[in-house]
Amino acid sequence: MEDSRETSPSSNNSSEELSSALKLSKGMSIFLDILRRADKNDDGKLSFEEFKAYFADGVLSGEELHELFHTIDTHNTNNLDTEELCEYFSQHLGEYENVLAALEDLNLSILKAMGKTKK
Numbered sequence: 485m486e487d488s489r490e491t492s493p494s495s496n497n498s499s500e501e502l503s504s505a506l507k508l509s510k511g512m513s514i515f516l517d518i519l520r521r522a523d524k525n526d527d528g529k530l531s532f533e534e535f536k537a538y539f540a541d542g543v544l545s546g547e548e549l550h551e552l553f554h555t556i557d558t559h560n561t562n563n564l565d566t567e568e569l570c571e572y573f574s575q576h577l578g579e580y581e582n583v584l585a586a587l588e589d590l591n592l593s594i595l596k597a598m599g600k601t602k603k
Contacts, residue, residue: 510585510588510589511577511581511582511583511584511585511586511587511588512570512573512574512584513588514584514587514588515566515569515570515573516566518538518569519564519565519566519569521538522534522535522537522538522539524537528565529561529563529564529565530563530564530565530569531562531563532550532553532562535549535553535564536549536550536553539552555572556568556569556572558571558572
C-alpha cells in the first residue's frame with residue numbers, strides 16, 4: 485500500500501504544482517487553497533470537524549453543514565479530498581468558474597512579476 489503522505493497536498497507545495505499534479509481545470513486551484521487552509525492536521529483531507537470549523541459562518545446550521553459535507557463526500561470516506569471539493573463546487577459555480585479562472589491567471593502573473601522584482 486502506498487504511503488498517503490506522498491500523494492496528499494502539503495502546505496509546502498504551491499497551488500500551481502498541486503493543480504498540475506491533480507489535473508484540475510482552470511479556476512479550480514482555489515479549492516486546493518481551501519483544503520490547505522482548512523486541513524489543520526495536514527493529512528490531505530478534511531474531516532467533518534475541519535470542514536465545519538472552516539465553513540461555519542452562521543449562514544448554514546450545523547445540520548446543514550453536516551448534510552453538505554456528506555453530499556460532497558461522494559467516496560463515502562467521512563473525509564473530503566480535493567477531487568470531491570472540485571467536483572461538487574464546479575457543478576455549482578456557473579459563470580463564477582470563469583471569474584475564478586481569470587483570478588488564477590492574474591495571481592500567477594502577479595507572482596511571476598514579484599519573483600522578477602526580487603532579483
